[in-house]
Amino acid sequence: MSNFDNIKGKYPLLIEGLCNAAKSHRLAHAFIIQGAMAESRNKFALALAQIGCCPNRAENGEPCQVCNICRAIDNDNYADMTKLTPEGKAFQIKVGDVGNPLPNTLRNFTDSFYFSKISSAERKVGIIYEADRMNSEAQNALLKTLEEPPRESLIILATAKPKSLLPTTVSRCHLITLTDKKLNFTFAKQKELFSALFSAFNADGDLLQLEESAETIIGIAESLKAEANDKIEAEFMPKIEQAKEFDDKLVKRLTQLMSDNAVGCYIGERMQFLSAIYCFFAQLALLAEGADFDNLPNSEVFDSLEVKKSEIPLEKALNAVKLAESMIYSFNFFVNEPLAIRSFIFNI
Numbered sequence: 001m002s003n004f005d006n007i008k009g010k011y012p013l014l015i016e017g018l019c020n021a022a023k024s025h026r027l028a029h030a031f032i033i034q035g036a037m038a039e040s041r042n043k044f045a046l047a048l049a050q051i052g053c054c055p056n057r058a059e060n061g062e063p064c065q066v067c068n069i070c071r072a073i074d075n076d077n078y079a080d081m082t083k084l085t086p087e088g089k090a091f092q093i094k095v096g097d098v099g100n101p102l103p104n105t106l107r108n109f110t111d112s113f114y115f116s117k118i119s120s121a122e123r124k125v126g127i128i129y130e131a132d133r134m135n136s137e138a139q140n141a142l143l144k145t146l147e148e149p150p151r152e153s154l155i156i157l158a159t160a161k162p163k164s165l166l167p168t169t170v171s172r173c174h175l176i177t178l179t180d181k182k183l184n185f186t187f188a189k190q191k192e193l194f195s196a197l198f199s200a201f202n203a204d205g206d207l208l209q210l211e212e213s214a215e216t217i218i219g220i221a222e223s224l225k226a227e228a229n230d231k232i233e234a235e236f237m238p239k240i241e242q243a244k245e246f247d248d249k250l251v252k253r254l255t256q257l258m259s260d261n262a263v264g265c266y267i268g269e270r271m272q273f274l275s276a277i278y279c280f281f282a283q284l285a286l287l288a289e290g291a292d293f294d295n296l297p298n299s300e301v302f303d304s305l306e307v308k309k310s311e312i313p314l315e316k317a318l319n320a321v322k323l324a325e326s327m328i329y330s331f332n333f334f335v336n337e338p339l340a341i342r343s344f345i346f347n348i
Ligand SMILES: [Zn+2]
Pocket: 054, 055, 056, 057, 063, 064, 065, 066, 067, 068, 069, 070, 071
């Protein structure tokens, strides 16, 4: 499947809206693509480049995907596409010298972006990856380009953190929020989990509240094994009872199968439990960054909670995402799980 079809399958409404805009010559000249997953952001940027550049688009505004330009974008050798990525130890995008800017600096990027278009494409494209890594000097130098873009051009800033960009940068771009695939949580105590996580997030140093949250979450983690056993037993016991009447060997085989299945089911539930914790805080951070509830893939995690978007401290939410990530990573090893959960909760 082509990158464009893949992205269209994942974000049908966004793509339709952009294609319509391109068809009627209303496509904005600058975009911020916001999303938690770098891969989705970067692939979306290429699909958007095709929408903006294809000189041969279909009636519904979709790029043809077969012309030289569509193919060049797919193969990453489109001559009128300039890219910029942060580099160095600090992973920063610096402004660069006026006269002789080094590669991967903002001025080097704008110099080649302004260089006149050489292909027959509708637009030339500039993509800045991890755009929040531009320091403010670099962002200020980009402003002029955003304010008075060269004719027939498209600038795309891809980032997980648009709030780290200057307001003047953000206000000159059209914001697209990507939400990634919906997760499906089936373990029984998910509501309790989300409410304990939210309570810990809002504890504000209240040790009793933190301790209560930690106890609840540890209890849920410990209940997963019993829950998995119950599910599998409910499925297998009737068969085993039946087999008892005529075949001892079959009983033995079924009992073994039941216990194997219970282990598999437990592993699945535990993975769900851990991704639910990560998903909760990742979405909280997206809200703090300005995303809408309606655009979240798993907004149901906030269903029974009173979350006020404007009151979520962004830094704290981002920190919780990081902590969740490292706790989940540590669970791959033989850690003391209750201790890991408690330390996670007390550090949020
Ligand atoms: Zn095309």
